[in-house]
Amino acid sequence: DGGITQSPKYLFRKEGQNVTLSCEQNLNHDAMYWYRQDPGQGLRLIYYSQIVNDFQKGDIAEGYSVSREKKESFPLTVTSAQKNPTAFYLCASSPWTSGALETQYFGPGTRLLVL
Amino acid sequence: DAKTTQPNSMESNEEEPVHLPCNHSTISGTDYIHWYRQLPSQGPEYVIHGLTSNVNNRMASLAIAEDRKSSTLILHRATLRDAAVYYCTSQRGGDNAGGTSYGKLTFGQGTILTVHP
Numbered sequence: 001d002g003g004i005t006q007s008p009k010y011l012f013r014k015e016g017q018n019v020t021l022s023c024e025q026n027l028n029h030d031a032m033y034w035y036r037q038d039p040g041q042g043l044r045l046i047y048y049s050q051i052v053n054d055f056q057k058g059d060i061a062e063g064y065s066v067s068r069e070k071k072e073s074f075p076l077t078v079t080s081a082q083k084n085p086t087a088f089y090l091c092a093s094s095p096w097t098s099g100a101l102e103t104q105y106f107g108p109g110t111r112l113l114v115l
Numbered sequence: 116d117a118k119t120t121q122p123n124s125m126e127s128n129e130e131e132p133v134h135l136p137c138n139h140s141t142i143s144g145t146d147y148i149h150w151y152r153q154l155p156s157q158g159p160e161y162v163i164h165g166l167t168s169n170v171n172n173r174m175a176s177l178a179i180a181e182d183r184k185s186s187t188l189i190l191h192r193a194t195l196r197d198a199a200v201y202y203c204t205s206q207r208g209g210d211n212a213g214g215t216s217y218g219k220l221t222f223g224q225g226t227i228l229t230v231h232p
Contacts, residue, residue: 043202107158
């Protein structure tokens with residue numbers, strides 16, 4: 001089955017610790033995205049990548065880092081600089097066609113909690 | 116990026132039509148209007164999108180105002196499985212020309228739809 005997988009489903013972080021959230025897709029999509037969702041709120045864009053080895057900051061990139069070494073994978077690292085990391089993190093992907101819009105397909109999410 | 120405004124919540128009865136409104140008064144001429152819905156603890160699911168004309172698909176219809184400052188998502192016969200948070204979003208489209216916000220979705224707070232049996 002084609003789709004997006006995120007792991008783990010739940011993740012616990014200690015103070016001062018960096019943690020990495022995994023996102024993998026087998027849809028052959030060029031573009032991938034990371035969103036953060038706080039309780040009762042909409043999604044906010046953290047980072048996105050249009051192509052391998054390239055990515056751009058979204059609206060709330062501070063305290064986060066990403067890499068895009070493979071088309072299928074777009075891991076997100078929540079660094080110790082992110083002071084309020086408790087949230088639901090969603091990864092998405094879409095085709096990337098110049099001059100056209102594309103639907104985004106979302107993974108099931110990772111819930112990050114700070115101990 | 117265009118800001119979207121939706122009512123916090125709406126209720127409907129099963130088998131009845133539901134009209135979910137969205138205001139996007141700052142939308143630009145090349146921004147598409149997308150609707151996604153999200154069940155608790157799941158990722159959002161695409162529902163429908165449009166630019167200027169009304170759109171229909173198997174899930175819903177999208178009615179876009181002539182001035183494009185508002186739109187309405189129409190669920191023709193609500194079912195219990197339609198209970199979710201519905202997000203009206205805008206997505207920058209048109210000529211990429213190196214624009215870094217191209218394709219970016221901007222989400223509002225969404226409308227919580229409750230469907231009563």
